[in-house]
Amino acid sequence: MPVFPQGALNTTALTVPDVYVQIVPPQFLINGVPSNVLGLVGTATWGPVNQPKIAGNMTEWSSIFGPYQNRLFDAGTHAAIAYQLGATAIMGVRVTDGTDAAATIVVQTSCITFTGKYTGSFGNGIQVSVGPGSAANSFQVKVAAPGLAPEIFDNITGSANALWVAMANAINNGNAARGPSNIIVATAGAGTTAPTTASYTLAGGLDGATTINATVLLGVDTNPRKGMYALRGQGVAVAVLCDLTDATSWPTQVTFGLSEGVYMVTAFASGSYDPTTIAAAKATAGIDSYAIKIMSGDWIYWYDTLNGLSQRLVSPAAFAAAELVSLSPEQSSLNKQLTAIVGTQKSYTGIPYTSADVQILAGAGIDVICNPVPGGNYFACRLGHNSSSNAVIHGDNYTRLTNYIATTLNSAMGIYVGKLNSPTVQRQAKVTLVAFLQALADQGMIGSSDGTTPYSVQIDNTNNPQNRVALGYLQANVQVKYFSIVEFFLINLEGGQSVQINSTAVQSLAA
Numbered sequence: 001m002p003v004f005p006q007g008a009l010n011t012t013a014l015t016v017p018d019v020y021v022q023i024v025p026p027q028f029l030i031n032g033v034p035s036n037v038l039g040l041v042g043t044a045t046w047g048p049v050n051q052p053k054i055a056g057n058m059t060e061w062s063s064i065f066g067p068y069q070n071r072l073f074d075a076g077t078h079a080a081i082a083y084q085l086g087a088t089a090i091m092g093v094r095v096t097d098g099t100d101a102a103a104t105i106v107v108q109t110s111c112i113t114f115t116g117k118y119t120g121s122f123g124n125g126i127q128v129s130v131g132p133g134s135a136a137n138s139f140q141v142k143v144a145a146p147g148l149a150p151e152i153f154d155n156i157t158g159s160a161n162a163l164w165v166a167m168a169n170a171i172n173n174g175n176a177a178r179g180p181s182n183i184i185v186a187t188a189g190a191g192t193t194a195p196t197t198a199s200y201t202l203a204g205g206l207d208g209a210t211t212i213n214a215t216v217l218l219g220v221d222t223n224p225r226k227g228m229y230a231l232r233g234q235g236v237a238v239a240v241l242c243d244l245t246d247a248t249s250w251p252t253q254v255t256f257g258l259s260e261g262v263y264m265v266t267a268f269a270s271g272s273y274d275p276t277t278i279a280a281a282k283a284t285a286g287i288d289s290y291a292i293k294i295m296s297g298d299w300i301y302w303y304d305t306l307n308g309l310s311q312r313l314v315s316p317a318a319f320a321a322a323e324l325v326s327l328s329p330e331q332s333s334l335n336k337q338l339t340a341i342v343g344t345q346k347s348y349t350g351i352p353y354t355s356a357d358v359q360i361l362a363g364a365g366i367d368v369i370c371n372p373v374p375g376g377n378y379f380a381c382r383l384g385h386n387s388s389s390n391a392v393i394h395g396d397n398y399t400r401l402t403n404y405i406a407t408t409l410n411s412a413m414g415i416y417v418g419k420l421n422s423p424t425v426q427r428q429a430k431v432t433l434v435a436f437l438q439a440l441a442d443q444g445m446i447g448s449s450d451g452t453t454p455y456s457v458q459i460d461n462t463n464n465p466q467n468r469v470a471l472g473y474l475q476a477n478v479q480v481k482y483f484s485i486v487e488f489f490l491i492n493l494e495g496g497q498s499v500q501i502n503s504t505a506v507q508s509l510a511a
Contacts (some may be wrong), residue, residue, distance in 0.1 A: 027428065030412040030436040037089045038082055038325040039231045039262065041217050042075030042242030043209040044094040046122035050219065050226040052234050054091045058083045062147050065092055066122035066248040070307045072243045072456075073212040078318040081302065084340045085319065086326035095216050100208025105200050111191030112164045114171075114184050116205055122146075123205035126183060130167075131197040133157075139195055141167060143183050151181050160192040167195075201300045214249040217241040222281045228256055237329070237403065238263045240321045245269040247285040250292060257291035261403040261410075263324065263386075264292040267317040268366075272297030273346055275357045279364035283388070288365065290388045290399045295320055296361065296368040301342040311342055316369045320381055329400035330445040334384025338369060347371055358382055365389055371476045374489075375487065395485050401445070405480060408436070421469050430459045433476060440480075447483050454481040 001019040009022060037054070046066030047053065055061035061079045062068075070077025079090050102116040103123030107130070116123030126145045131138040135155045141400060143151040158166040164412045168186035184202075218241070219227020231239055239262050241253065250266065257264040268278050274294045280476055282294060295316040304312040319341065323336050346353065353370050365387040373380040388394040411434070419425045439456040446454045458477040468475065 010391060012126075025083070027435075028432050030408060030432060032404065032436075033411055034089065034235060035237045035329045035400065036087070037095060037234075038087050038321060039085045039091045039093070039097060039234065039236035039239035040075045040078050040082075040242055041093045041228050041231070042078065042238070043069075043071070043073045043096065043207060043212060044075055044092070045069060045120040045207050046093075046116075046118050047094050047120070048118060049094050049096055049100065049208075050224065050230050052091050052093050052230050054089060055079070056088055056090075059147075061090065061092065065094055066120060067147070069207075069209075070304060070312060071209065071307060073217070075242050077304075077314060078240060078242050078321075080306070081314065081318045081340060082322035085322040085338065087322050089325075091231060091234050091236050093227065095212070095219065095227050097211040098208060099206060101204060101206040103202035103205030106189075107200055108196070109191055110164055110189035111193055111195070112168060112189055113187045114200065114202060114484060116202055117181065117183055117185055119205065120207050121205045123202050123203070126202040126499045127198040127199055128184065128202070130195050131315060137164065139167065140276050142170060143171075143181055143406050145183050148183060151178070151183060153178070153181075155422060159186030159194075161188070161190060163195070164188040177365060207432055211386050214241075214246040217244050218249055218252055221339075228253070231262070232256075232260060235407075236260070236262050237400070238265060238324045240265050240317050240319050242318070243315050245272075245297070246313075247281065248288075250285055250287045250294070254287065254289045254291045258289070261407040262291075263399045263403060265295070265317045265321040265324070266292060267295035267299075267315045268297030270297055270299040270313055270315075271370070273365075275360035275364075278366060279360050282364050282366055287387050290386045290390075290393045290402075292387050293317075293320060293324075293385070293396065293399075294366050294387045296366055298344045298346045298368055298370070300344055300369060301348070302340060303342055313345070316344075319369060320367065323381065324396060324400065327400075328399050328445065328448055329404040329424050330483060332384035332396045332401075333367075333376045333381040334396070334485060334487065335373050335377045335380050337375070337380055341369070344369060344496075346380070353382070362469065365394065385485075397482065398483055401482055405440075409433075409478075412436075416474065421464075421472070421474050426459045426464070426474065429474065430457050433457045433459075433478060437478075437480060446480055448481050449484075452481075455479060466494075 003021045006022045006024050044065035053064050068080050100119035102119045104115040106113050112180050131144040131192045133155045136155045137153040141153040153170040156167050165188045167189040171181045174180040197300050208502045217227050219229045221229040252266040289360040299313045300316050301311045302314045303310050319338050367381050367383045370382050384396045385394045386399050416429050434457050448454050456479045462479050463475050
């Protein structure tokens with residue numbers, strides 16, 4: 001009584017009398033891809049270079065990339081703000097200008113060299129202590145760095161140069177008690193002197209953050225990928241090239257955003273917040289795309305507790321991107337309160353934005369963080385727009401929800417490739433699509449104000465004629481209706497002593 005997965009048994013060629021069981025898989029259903037992953041490309045004091053690493057909170061971020069710094073292009077600063085605003089998953093890519101160096105120290109002339117596992121100034125705080133081990137006639141090495149768990153390599157034995165070789169081997173490869181060091185690497189020299197009990201502090205670590213520009217942050221799209229391109233295929237929903245204000249980089253960012261389904265967020269340079277001036281600059285740059293959100297150069301004053309700065313200027317792109325990944329993809333950043341803001345360059349002038357100012361920005365496809373906003377006296381994105389001039393696709397919600405649906409279908413529907421293009425498979429594919437879209441509708445992520453079904457899926461002979469099917473094509477036509485975002489709330493007020501009230505209507509509403 002053999003058992004087969006469905007499709008493995010030729011049921012038209014059976015010759016042996018028996019029971020044949022075919023395992024029929026259940027209907028395939030889709031779970032959406034994560035829409036909360038923020039990609040940050042910038043400098044750091046520690047960690048691998050041009051290798052994407054994900055962190056779920058600031059403690060984890062610091063253990064990977066070191067503490068954030070008071071300088072431009074610092075990815076840690078953007079991460080700290082994002083976590084404050086509710087981000088839960090950040091994919092970081094550290095970049096350098098090529099001048100980065102690892103901290104190091106040579107111990108007892110030529111006996112052993114300790115070097116930071118990564119380049120960066122964080123390595124200058126690493127301490128390595130060498131002393132007696134727990135067992136008789138053995139040695140112990142303790143490695144410590146601020147904010148990281150200390151590492152102890154105990155009971156290292158040997159004599160003369162063999163001892164130093166054993167010490168380096170324990171640090172680099174681990175021993176019976178623990179794995180290799182995550183903080184340093186060791187290189188044994190030719191020395192034969194016995195170790196003395198001492199502590200050593202590494203020095204010479206450099207961040208490589210002196211000359212950071214668009215070329216460094218954009219990187220290259222060939223293996224090994226660098227900069228922004230290191231985020232390719234990492235499931236990032238929103239991305240920022242930290243503090244980059246070079247408009248010549250925007251077309252490249254747009255191209256990347258479109259190809260990866262990533263919402264890019266950028267901003268003008270600090271102090272560039274005159275509406276007319278930046279509107280003209282954006283027009284000159286020729287950017288009109290739903291794939292990028294461009295913020296005014298009205299930079300944000302943020303309380304930097306780590307560096308003791310109560311009014312540190314930070315790009316508004318950091319706050320806008322953080323808010324976007326903290327929202328469900330059908331939502332807009334419009335009118336959503338942004339905490340952790342002390343003020344903005346414009347608000348410190350005491351002159352708020354006028355309706356005329358906001359009108360110019362809206363027409364140009366530039367968003368701004370300001371106070372007040374329609375919801376009250378708090379800081380928020382004033383428009384919730386991307387850079388497109390098309391009124392039906394210029395909302396944050398269009399970019400985010402379109403990318404979410406597209407990337408989800410792209411990652412899930414490949415299961416049908418390689419199957420027979422039969423009515424059964426077509427029906428199964430349609431059920432898969434319908435089930436996912438209905439789940440979106442059930443969760444209130446898609447819909448219409450009149451309550452009609454907000455999607456349609458067509459997979460039949462109409463859009464799959466036999467001449468196309470014969471060539472291996474299976475086509476699904478999918479339409480999805482998004483909820484619109486309330487931007488203009490009109491209230492028609494009729495008041496006066498002669499006004500006639502329909503009491504029946506009032507009673508029905510009260511009921």
